[in-house]
Amino acid sequence: MDALPAPTPLRIDAATQALSLAGTFAQPADQILHQFFRTRRELGQLDRAFAAEVMFAVLRRWRTLQQRALTTATPDDVLPAAPAASASPRRLVLLALTSIYGLSARALEPVIGRIDAEWLARSHALDQGSLPPALALDIPDWLYQRLHAKHGVEETAQLVGALNQPAPLDLRVNPMKIDRPDALGRLHALGLTARATPYSPLGMRIDGRPTLGREPLYESGSIEVQDEGSQLLALLVAPKRREMVVDFCAGAGGKTLALGALMQSTGRLYAFDVSARRLKAFEPRLKRSGLSNVHPQVLESETDARVKRLAGKIDRVLVDAPCTGLGTLRRNPDMKWRQSENAIAEMVAKQTAILASSARLVKPGGRLVYATCSLLDEENGDLVASFLAANPTFTLIPANEVLRAQGIALDTGPFLELLPHRHGTDGFFAAVLGRSAG
DSSP, X not given: OOOOOOOOHHHHHHHHHHHHHHTTOSSOHHHHHHHHHXXXXXOOHHHHHHHHHHHHHHHHTHHHHHHHHHHTOOGGGEEOOXXXXXXXXXXXXXHHHHHTTOOOHHHHHHHHOHHHHHHHHHHHHSOOOOOOHHHHTTSOXXXXXXXXXXHHHHHHHHHHHHHTSOOOEEEEEOTTTOOHHHHHHHHHHTTOOEEEOSSOTTEEEESSOOOOTTSHHHHTTSEEEOOHHHHHHHHHHOOOTTOEEEETTOTTSHHHHHXXXXXXXXXXXXXXXXXXXXXXXXXXXXXXXXXXXXXXEEOSSTTOHHHHHTTTOEEEEEEEOOOOOGGGTTTOTTHHHHOOGGGHHHHHHHHHHHXXXXXXXXXXXXXXXXXXXXOOGGGTHHHXXXXXXXXXXXXXXXXXXXXXXXXXXXXXXXXXXXXXXXXSSOOEEEEEEEEOOO
């Protein structure tokens, strides 16, 4: 965790206001934070860093901080908020400063005042005893039950512990512009602690969260921000030069850029997405990359006429399907509070339709990679098993064999199943599906 800027009344106020907006869980927290900063132009870089850091820290530890705050609350401290009664955002911010960042109530008193400092001291003196496991791990009960059923008590604690930590900054080199040793050398020259990622041959990991947006290395398209797990999805697709490839749910385009570079800007690479806004935001990244083989296209739905015209013509298809996103909790801690158990069936129905439609694109002898950043079997292995049962022309190609053929020493079995406590990446699932040549 980076050193937190020193607390000041202004910074604590900014963190409190940001949390009061994010704590309704009506929108993604990163979007809320972006909108909040646009209205608070007077906040400097360190003020913003403090507010963002503390807000996300509270969202990671929402249940335990709420428990402690409400145990020592007075009626005036409690506010109605979704998804349940909530302690005041200021109380949660102050508790985060002491329980997460290790600041003492005495040290904070000149900044927060005597009354708040005395309340903090009382709250930390209170022995809460043993907490139920889901509460202690700061996840919803329904999610704990699913993870516990799959991983058991000890590994669930390790997994959730890793998910409750901020993610490192992973980068991917653009091999058309730079190789990894050269990129690492240039990052070291900037005074950054950077190292090669253990699995992706194109990845680098940086300690802390430096701002790279104005560095020539980034501006030239030589590097891109991309989690190592996401890089591995592109390597599972393993596109070849001059092939026709589709990134079916391109989103912000990170995997599209990785695929295009692996293709050495040859062939034809379609970036499909139903969001014109996301594809518009992709344009500057595409321009920096120098790729000339990428063709972004907005789809009306997964059954768009563009998809039908390409049926049976595509060599490789990547489907990074929309999902519950629970593998990305290091980056999006609010996701665990915004998702609900009731939404899973609806998500699975959407994923099933997307997989069925994208599979029609694959030519005989071609390959489809289905991926999610979910931790739930319903969205992952169970869904793939149902697809294979209904589509006998497709068979499972073991992911470990695909990676081994590229010299990547990572074996999670026939599926790629990445977990942060084991692999240092976001949580990812992927299945490689081959269509028979006959």
